[in-house]
Amino acid sequence: MHMADALLAPAVAATMYVASGTAAGISISKLKKDDEASKLPVMAVTSALVFAGQMINYTIPGTGSSGHMCGGMLLSALLGPQAGFLSMIVILAIQCLFFADGGLMALGANCWNMAFYGCFVGYYLIWRPIMKSKWFGSDKNAQRLRIIAASIIGCVLTLQLGAFSVVLETSLSGITELPFGAFCALMQPIHLAIGLVEGLITAAVLVFVYQSRPELLQCVDPADGEGAKASLRSVVAILAAVALVVGGGLSLLASSNPDGLEWALFGNAEEGYAENMGLDEDDFGVQSSAADAAGSIQEKTSFLPDYAFPDSEAAVGTTVSGIVGSAIVAGVAVLICFAGGFFRKKQKNV
Amino acid sequence: MNKMQKALHELSEMDELAARSTPLHALHPAAKLITTIAYILVTLSFNKYDLSGLVPMVLWPVLLFQISDTDVRSCFYKLRIVLPLVMAVGLFNPFFDREIILRVGSVGVSGGVVSMITLMLKGLFCLMASFLLMATTKIDNLCAALRSMHFPSMLTSLLLLTYRYVGVMTEELAVMTEAYHLRAPGQKGIHISAWGSFLGQLLLRSMDRAQELYSSMRLRGYHQHFHFAANRPFNGRDALYAACCILFFLLLRFISISQLLGGLFVR
Amino acid sequence: MIEFQNVSFAYEKDRYVIRDLSFRIEKGESVGLIGANGAGKSTVMKLILGLLQGEGKILVDGTEVRKETLGVIRRKLGFVLQNSDNQMFMPTVYEDMIFAPLNYMMSHEEADRRVDEVLARLHLEDLKYRYNHKISGGEKRMAAIATILAMEPDAILMDEPTSALDPYNRRIVINTIRELSQTKLITSHDLDMILDTCGRVILLSGGRIAADGPAEKILKDRALLEANRMELPLSLMGRM
Numbered sequence: 001m002h003m004a005d006a007l008l009a010p011a012v013a014a015t016m017y018v019a020s021g022t023a024a025g026i027s028i029s030k031l032k033k034d035d036e037a038s039k040l041p042v043m044a045v046t047s048a049l050v051f052a053g054q055m056i057n058y059t060i061p062g063t064g065s066s067g068h069m070c071g072g073m074l075l076s077a078l079l080g081p082q083a084g085f086l087s088m089i090v091i092l093a094i095q096c097l098f099f100a101d102g103g104l105m106a107l108g109a110n111c112w113n114m115a116f117y118g119c120f121v122g123y124y125l126i127w128r129p130i131m132k133s134k135w136f137g138s139d140k141n142a143q144r145l146r147i148i149a150a151s152i153i154g155c156v157l158t159l160q161l162g163a164f165s166v167v168l169e170t171s172l173s174g175i176t177e178l179p180f181g182a183f184c185a186l187m188q189p190i191h192l193a194i195g196l197v198e199g200l201i202t203a204a205v206l207v208f209v210y211q212s213r214p215e216l217l218q219c220v221d222p223a224d225g226e227g228a229k230a231s232l233r234s235v236v237a238i239l240a241a242v243a244l245v246v247g248g249g250l251s252l253l254a255s256s257n258p259d260g261l262e263w264a265l266f267g268n269a270e271e272g273y274a275e276n277m278g279l280d281e282d283d284f285g286v287q288s289s290a291a292d293a294a295g296s297i298q299e300k301t302s303f304l305p306d307y308a309f310p311d312s313e314a315a316v317g318t319t320v321s322g323i324v325g326s327a328i329v330a331g332v333a334v335l336i337c338f339a340g341g342f343f344r345k346k347q348k349n350v
Numbered sequence: 351m352n353k354m355q356k357a358l359h360e361l362s363e364m365d366e367l368a369a370r371s372t373p374l375h376a377l378h379p380a381a382k383l384i385t386t387i388a389y390i391l392v393t394l395s396f397n398k399y400d401l402s403g404l405v406p407m408v409l410w411p412v413l414l415f416q417i418s419d420t421d422v423r424s425c426f427y428k429l430r431i432v433l434p435l436v437m438a439v440g441l442f443n444p445f446f447d448r449e450i451i452l453r454v455g456s457v458g459v460s461g462g463v464v465s466m467i468t469l470m471l472k473g474l475f476c477l478m479a480s481f482l483l484m485a486t487t488k489i490d491n492l493c494a495a496l497r498s499m500h501f502p503s504m505l506t507s508l509l510l511l512t513y514r515y516v517g518v519m520t521e522e523l524a525v526m527t528e529a530y531h532l533r534a535p536g537q538k539g540i541h542i543s544a545w546g547s548f549l550g551q552l553l554l555r556s557m558d559r560a561q562e563l564y565s566s567m568r569l570r571g572y573h574q575h576f577h578f579a580a581n582r583p584f585n586g587r588d589a590l591y592a593a594c595c596i597l598f599f600l601l602l603r604f605i606s607i608s609q610l611l612g613g614l615f616v617r
Numbered sequence: 618m619i620e621f622q623n624v625s626f627a628y629e630k631d632r633y634v635i636r637d638l639s640f641r642i643e644k645g646e647s648v649g650l651i652g653a654n655g656a657g658k659s660t661v662m663k664l665i666l667g668l669l670q671g672e673g674k675i676l677v678d679g680t681e682v683r684k685e686t687l688g689v690i691r692r693k694l695g696f697v698l699q700n701s702d703n704q705m706f707m708p709t710v711y712e713d714m715i716f717a718p719l720n721y722m723m724s725h726e727e728a729d730r731r732v733d734e735v736l737a738r739l740h741l742e743d744l745k746y747r748y749n750h751k752i753s754g755g756e757k758r759m760a761a762i763a764t765i766l767a768m769e770p771d772a773i774l775m776d777e778p779t780s781a782l783d784p785y786n787r788r789i790v791i792n793t794i795r796e797l798s799q800t801k802l803i804t805s806h807d808l809d810m811i812l813d814t815c816g817r818v819i820l821l822s823g824g825r826i827a828a829d830g831p832a833e834k835i836l837k838d839r840a841l842l843e844a845n846r847m848e849l850p851l852s853l854m855g856r857m
Contacts (some may be wrong), residue, residue: 032504046560144524209554330408515706
């Protein structure tokens with residue numbers, strides 16, 4: 001779900017930077033009040049672990065495919081929302097800087113989509129209420145079930161929110177012609193499946209931690225319920241079966257009724273897909289104001305503002321000159337490469 | 351090689367690239383950071399149909415690749431991550447936007463095709479810019495620059511600490527993965543029975559490691575502050591470089607060089 | 618320099634790993650702390666450093682180890698961890714070496730001077746600006762020792778300083794340790810190294826002192842060592 005720079009308009013990228021930056025600022029001031037000094041090493045080691053952990057392939061039983069984990073819920077369950085959020089930011093920054101996974105300008109949006117929801121929404125709306133509740137009873141077994149429930153619900157919900165934000169940000173940037181509704185129809189079900197798998201993986205890891213070192217988890221009372229030992233494997237197996245049925249059902253549904261999606265994606269524009277999808281394109285700002293503003297500046301400043309009249313004779317003339325000009329630019333670029341090689345050779349000889 | 355070993359390899363490659371010494375490496379990290387951000391912002395601000403305006407933006411990264419003597423291949427290797435996503439979004443454009451906005455001879459090119467190509471070029475240019483930044487700047491110098499620009503020191507310290515342990519953790523997981531697959535030939539990933547314990551075991555060990563790390567800090571008098579090495583001061587040359595680059599970007603943004611150049615030859 | 622007076626410690630209630638331990642290490646002495654796994658060696662180290670609090674009294678340079686005195690005591694002690702990766706947490710060797718001096722309110726110039734001095738003494742000048750995650754295991758161990766020496770501690774505690782090193786690097790580390798003039802307390806299973814570096818040996822067993830005396834005498838006592846799940850050092854086995 002890492003967004004690339006190219007998918008964002010500058011205004012959207014900046015807005016997301018402000019949003020994530022605010023959340024980070026609040027987290028930092030909260031952590032400074034707590035014991036920042038003792039938390040930094042744990043945060044660093046845990047985020048390094050999650051960074052590496054994201055590369056593990058988990059086989060999904062009954063399918064040929066494998067699942068991965070993103071780690072927002074895991075980090076907030078281990079470190080709390082604020083420290084978890086900052087750790088996620090650092091992971092995303094390293095991925096963006098060293099692996100080109102996400103972009104420098106898209107970092108704000110990526111932090112919001114993948115870290116904010118997972119850490120803050122996942123923690124305050126899902127993890128804490130469920131862990132403090134008396135769902136399933138009060139023994140150790142119930143605690144385990146609560147962890148599993150919170151992980152799965154949390155991951156599914158936060159991934160849905162994240163996927164929705166990706167759609168929203170891309171659409172607002174005016175990058176894609178894909179109608180908002182169709183884009184959602186593409187993204188949300190895929191991320192439902194991904195969220196379920198991620199939820200199961202997170203649950204498995206957290207239950208393991210709970211069994212060995214319950215004090216490491218947030219909102220979990222280690223002394224709670226010294227009850228009978230549950231068979232974790234059977235619980236995970238049941239949940240996996242449920243996930244498979246739900247996921248399989250969904251994909252069946254999608255394939256038995258493909259016309260909705262297909263028609264939305266490939267139907268022609270004249271038929272007014274937007275109305276049919278129940279969505280009005282303009283309301284969702286497919287054309288972003290930023291792009292408009294940029295366009296108007298360009299119209300004022302460029303010598304040959306031709307693109308407004310695509311079929312006029314003059315426009316054809318200028319597009320030809322545009323193509324020729326681009327070719328010349330390409331030639332210059334090649335020349336720079338040759339010149340670079342030439343000077344280096346010279347230097348080496350001297 | 352498994353995925354983690356590949357990641358380790360990529361990390362160490364970036365380290366080595368950043369440790370070279372070229373005129374570009376000698377510039378102040380802040381100057382490089384600012385110009386990179388400006389470049390990306392200008393690139394992104396091009397209208398989705400303004401292909402001929404966008405094309406000349408290629409000149410800056412190409413020039414820098416030459417000045418810094420960086421192999422463009424390791425940059426293109428990273429395209430495998432950027433392009434699929436951009437393509438997935440951009441590929442729909444030709445289906446929806448069919449208005450002909452450009453004619454090459456008798457062939458009409460639709461707006462969707464132009465906007466798709468523009469999108470891909472933007473993806474490529476932004477990647478080249480950030481790759482160049484990281485290939486010519488060490489991460490600790492970059493963090494020092496951020497700190498001097500009043501970026502919260504907690505985040506930069508966390509970033510550097512995490513970066514220090516990313517290699518250690520990835521290596522440990524790489525070994526664990528190898529050991530797992532040696533005992534489970536034919537399995538593509540981790541079996542469901544080990545979902546929790548595989549990462550969980552390492553997680554518990556990591557917590558002990560963090561504790562030891564913290565002890566080692568306290569034993570050396572740690573309280574609140576990290577003292578990282580500072581960068582050399584920002585000088586006139588850095589300012590000149592940043593100013594020239596940004597001026598160049600603005601020039602390209604507001605004057606369509608392609609059109610001008612083409613206009614010289616085509617009437 | 619370091620004195621234990623009837624010290625006991627338990628991680629869990631009533632399960633003591635250190636029982637009524639008393640010993641005294643004089644200034645400038647080199648002491649090897651040996652014993653089987655679980656004999657309590659690491660716990661002794663952590664008690665001295667104040668990372669754990671036990672019963673009884675521990676004195677470092679005449680000051681009792683208590684919460685309030687930790688700052689004073691830790692300034693006098695340098696601890697070389699077994700896992701150098703956990704010790705070297707900064708990006709470069711240089712930044713790790715100035716970490717402690719700067720924390721102890723030393724000026725940057727003074728800290729820089731110390732770093733150069735220590736690196737020159739250990740012949741590690743070319744490690745200065747290297748990344749901690751890119752240096753080899755042997756270099757990392759030497760850098761960790763350099764990090765501690767830059768603190769200029771009065772006493773150095775080392776946990777398995779030669780573990781996982783190849784013979785060449787092990788020899789370098791041993792020679793380095795021999796040249797250190799500070800008070801040293803070294804735990805290890807590498808008894809040959811202890812024999813090379815320490816004049817005195819304390820043998821722990823089940824949290825108690827099983828033997829305390831000159832290294833030559835204790836490490837030659839095959840019956841004593843074997844009774845405590847240890848072996849004669851290779852160099853004393855008469856095989857060579």
